[in-house]
Amino acid sequence: MTFDVHQLDEFVLVGAGVTLLAILAVRLSSRAGLPSLLLYLLMGVTLGESVIGISFENAELAHALGFAALALILAEGGLTTSWEAVRPSIRLGLSLATLGVAVSVALVAVVAHLVLGLSWQLSVLLGAVTSPTDAAAVFSVLRGLPLSPRLVGALEAESGLNDAPTVVLVTLVSSGSVAEHGIPATAGAIAFELVVGVVVGLAVGFGGAWLMRRAALPSSGLYPLAVLCLALLAYGAASTAHASGFAAVYVGALVLGNSELPHRTATRSFAEGVAWLAQIGLFVMLGLLLSPSRITWSVVGIAIVATLLLMFVARPVSVWVSAVVQPLPVREIGFVSWAGLRGAVPIVLATIPLAQQVPDAERLFDVVFVVVVISTMLTGPTLPKVARWLGVTRQLEPRALDFEVAALERLAADMLQVTISPVSRLHGVEVGELRLPEGSSVSMVVRAGVAIVPERGTVLRRGDDLLVVTPRQLREPTVQRLRVVSAHGRLGHWLGD
Numbered sequence: 001m002t003f004d005v006h007q008l009d010e011f012v013l014v015g016a017g018v019t020l021l022a023i024l025a026v027r028l029s030s031r032a033g034l035p036s037l038l039l040y041l042l043m044g045v046t047l048g049e050s051v052i053g054i055s056f057e058n059a060e061l062a063h064a065l066g067f068a069a070l071a072l073i074l075a076e077g078g079l080t081t082s083w084e085a086v087r088p089s090i091r092l093g094l095s096l097a098t099l100g101v102a103v104s105v106a107l108v109a110v111v112a113h114l115v116l117g118l119s120w121q122l123s124v125l126l127g128a129v130t131s132p133t134d135a136a137a138v139f140s141v142l143r144g145l146p147l148s149p150r151l152v153g154a155l156e157a158e159s160g161l162n163d164a165p166t167v168v169l170v171t172l173v174s175s176g177s178v179a180e181h182g183i184p185a186t187a188g189a190i191a192f193e194l195v196v197g198v199v200v201g202l203a204v205g206f207g208g209a210w211l212m213r214r215a216a217l218p219s220s221g222l223y224p225l226a227v228l229c230l231a232l233l234a235y236g237a238a239s240t241a242h243a244s245g246f247a248a249v250y251v252g253a254l255v256l257g258n259s260e261l262p263h264r265t266a267t268r269s270f271a272e273g274v275a276w277l278a279q280i281g282l283f284v285m286l287g288l289l290l291s292p293s294r295i296t297w298s299v300v301g302i303a304i305v306a307t308l309l310l311m312f313v314a315r316p317v318s319v320w321v322s323a324v325v326q327p328l329p330v331r332e333i334g335f336v337s338w339a340g341l342r343g344a345v346p347i348v349l350a351t352i353p354l355a356q357q358v359p360d361a362e363r364l365f366d367v368v369f370v371v372v373v374i375s376t377m378l379t380g381p382t383l384p385k386v387a388r389w390l391g392v393t394r395q396l397e398p399r400a401l402d403f404e405v406a407a408l409e410r411l412a413a414d415m416l417q418v419t420i421s422p423v424s425r426l427h428g429v430e431v432g433e434l435r436l437p438e439g440s441s442v443s444m445v446v447r448a449g450v451a452i453v454p455e456r457g458t459v460l461r462r463g464d465d466l467l468v469v470t471p472r473q474l475r476e477p478t479v480q481r482l483r484v485v486s487a488h489g490r491l492g493h494w495l496g497d
Helices: 005-032 036-047 059-080 083-114 120-130 135-142 149-161 163-175 177-181 183-215 222-240 245-257 264-289 297-322 330-338 344-355 361-379 383-390 472-495
Strands: 401-408 413-420 441-447 450-452 465-471
Touching: 005 036, 005 264, 036 264, 036 361, 059 135, 059 149, 059 222, 059 245, 059 264, 059 344, 083 120, 083 149, 083 163, 083 297, 120 163, 120 297, 120 344, 120 361, 135 149, 149 163, 149 245, 149 330, 163 177, 163 183, 163 245, 163 344, 177 183, 183 222, 183 245, 222 245, 222 264, 245 264, 264 344, 297 330, 297 361, 330 383, 344 361, 413 472, 465 472
Parallel strands: none
Antiparallel strands: 401 413, 413 465, 441 450, 441 465
16 A cells, blocks of 8 residues: 555645544533543544545554554643642552452453353453543543542542553453463463553653753753653553553653653643644544444444443442542542543454454444443533532632743743732732742732832732742742742741741
């Protein structure tokens, strides 16, 4: 198959148009209260052979591109996740990603075999591909809800880590290795890949952070590229070592995202844009891979039973068992059970048996596709209401200060842009009363669009934007001092932190 410049022109035209429509669809989906992935999947089906006529049946290519997109999505998730928020819930998240997945797979497999009449191989595959939660869905949906950091941290850690064991399980079941070597050997292989993947991620993360702090790159635009490449390096290194690349990329990105690196804000924005592009491409591609003519009533019936089983039996039981390591109140267990968001991950995992030509794999792919659509329509729009009904939401207080950070590399300093909100007690405080650490200073105050060079007696007002220059090693004490004064006013020095 050849690919010339004329085909490139057509590809760019169609690709840019579809991507632009997908970006605009985010606004439409948010107004309608539906997850954007449903629109992307519909766009893929519309572009496919049944409507517009674009033919795409290469399961091996879909498998490879799907893994690449998931690696980018997990990298963005790690870079934008706060370790301080995840740390209190890491035990629960890890338990959900391992023990919880195992319980869910077992329950779905048994019911699928005994009730739906599927073969044991197909039953286990159905349980394995539908049990993990989707990182993209979790990161995008949960961060918009006013939930406690403990719940968000547990669900984010689960979605970032549960791809690793399920990929290994689906691969081994598809190849027949589980039947050949038994469950203990399979569990050992999963544990090995997960542990080695985490170790590789930690090594690349800490090593990459050390390197980036000393690189002094000539252009600020190179830093986001370098950090993303480091995260993908963790994926490639772990996969080459026959370990879990997904565990490595998430852990490596988590370390990099929580390290004091230059241009952190720009890096996170860049990673978010790349992740959105990966999501759009992934969902549209998976929609292209589906043939609507194969969606029979038999497939829909199996998908409905599997969805109800997942949402009302397998997920709640797996959460209840996983919570043994970190007990939760009943209402929080109920919310975590309902927040088992599925997305592209189950469909991508379903391409593994499809690529390995497992008997009836095409039917499995169609069932999983329908399961994702049904569960997404049931879970996504109702999640905020369920959170309020269970009483797990919290009242968000207006932030007193908003911070943006820009690096001044040659001076080994940072420039903080600080916005004083209406609830901040910085209002009425003089610049000299801030008592910032020696070496840090307020270099400019922007008020109603007018720039003011402040003096010690300049009085700060609500709505002011401050530009604060601080040596890098004093950035955290400077930020902390500003927060103290913002909370307590000019007496913050005596009232403490």
